[in-house]
Amino acid sequence: MNLFSHPRAKWIGVALIAIALIGLPFALSSVGTAWVRIANLAILFVFLSLGLNIVVGFAGLLDLGYIAFYAVGAYAYALLASPHFDLHLPFWVILPIGALVACLFGILLGTPTLKLRGDYLAIVTLGFGEIVRIFLNNLSQPINITNGPQGISRIDPFSFGSFSFSQNETIGGIMFSGPIKYYYILLALLLLAIVVNLRLQHSRIGRAWEAIREDEVAARAMGIDTTRIKLLAFAMGASFGGIAGGMFAAIQGFISPESFVLVESIMVLSMVVLGGMGNVWGVVLGAVLLSFVPELLRYTVEPLQKYIFGRSIIEPEVIRMLLFGLALVLMMLYRPAGLLPSAVRKRELAKDAE
């Protein structure tokens, strides 16, 4: 990292990355608008991974039902901004509401369960994820709240007055398509989230989380109110999930319980693990990689199979899942700290290996 040690070199690096990020959607849209959408979903996954990283990476609590909070945020947005209840609140009102509701769910789940040992907690969160999904699937009776398996459609996009994020628009001679406009607002929110995460990590709370992760008994002996601090991690992670869910609902315009299955929780977990639990930049890298690589595979493996065998033998979806599984196993076996490990984690694992 000598290259970045010089202050000016560092700022040049930041500027280059900023230019790349600003130019990215136009480069992608020249390949196809589908890729801009993929980039948007990747940003959502980064967002989710950052949220899960607070719970798993910072505080060391394995949450296997994280997608439930994403679902809660998405449904909160969908119910408050769609013809379903004929409510059309603006997005800057709903996103905080979604975060709040998800946060409440986090507290609801965390309060009784956070005193459990790590692996019990994992299973309980997994059960919680399933419970939320089953309720979403069935709460169409007696009052139609979630519209059951059909889901909720025609969800309002983000908009400021008449400026809607779902329409094409020409500003200063440059054509901005809907996905490109979303890209910029998502990117802005993501940068905010990254800053929040970095600040959190080195705050008093962040250090308390780290202490709990390293040794809960010792942390308690040092005067940390472990239950409350763990609950805070849960609630904060859940809020991130809630915001991401709201954004997902707005971008897609349609949500159903199908989008919030266990596999999604595991996918987000894979991103956190692959990148490096506890390291914000590692998690960003993991989420970007696991969002783009499967899509690349979809566009390369499928034609390759057709070319070699004349037909598609393995569906891309299956390849994607097999990759997730392999990534989880191989990472744990050969690089348990992730691609960009956090310094503390590295030390911890080295110590354990002795």
Next chain:
Amino acid sequence: MDIFLQQVINGLTLGSVYAIVALGYTMVYGIIQLINFAHGEVVMLGAMVAFSVIGALAGTTLPPLVIVLAGVLAAIPACMLVGYAMERVAYRPLRGAPRLAPLITAIGISIILQHVAMLVWSRSPLAFPQIIPLVRFYIGGAIITGVQIAIILTSFMMMGALTLLVYRTKLGIAMRATSQNPHVAGLMGIDIDRIISFTFIVGAALAAVAGVMVGTYYGIAHYSMGSLLGMKAFSAAVLGGIGNLAGAMLGGILLGVVEALGAGYIGDLTNNVFGSNYQDVFAFMVLIAVLVFRPSGLLGERVGDRA
């Protein structure tokens, strides 16, 4: 028809399957404190292998019992092999690593097994061929089928056999010693690695039989049947007190009965606001409730935090 008795019978059937699967979880947990997340997939593989064999033999003139037995006998070694390989490849290298690490590999293994099964057997479920004649018995206004009786009897026999194995044989003593303290057990001349492998193999064999039973009961087997079943069985193991054999058996049966009764009565109790489609919620509600009020389960011992 007596709904109560009927639901108890149905619950007992499923509950004994849960108990058998739960034994696999509880043995592995007891010995290396790992939630073997992929155990449910072993159950699924057992069902798939057995159904393939049964399907292939269904056209022949062999008696149905022989066909089913052939299926079970094919499934058991296949599952044992998977169980052994799983421990060897994914868990053994991580012994002594932070607790989350093997749990995450277990999730990875579970995903891999599920999707490999999907590649091998495709997305569509395998159906159980109509070879077993439907036998029904009437007791007190409820119906019990021949398959249900067979499932309950087989499960209880397997539970008995496992209890004998663990408490009456040398191997069982070694298993219990390892679960109490692996280091000291090693000093006493017990080959820890072998005992752990053996535990996985026994658990996988039980899972294979459980897979055939649950597949036969529902009439189908498919690649994703393992995860929900596994989660419920794990809940059962926790309910009884994880690491405790009798607890897993009790927990499994209790969970099956609670689930069946819940599904049978929830409509009446809530004026049909909630229907039996909430059946799957019960297992998890029970799990959460048990962990909150009695974290060590019904028969488990209180375990303190490890410093």
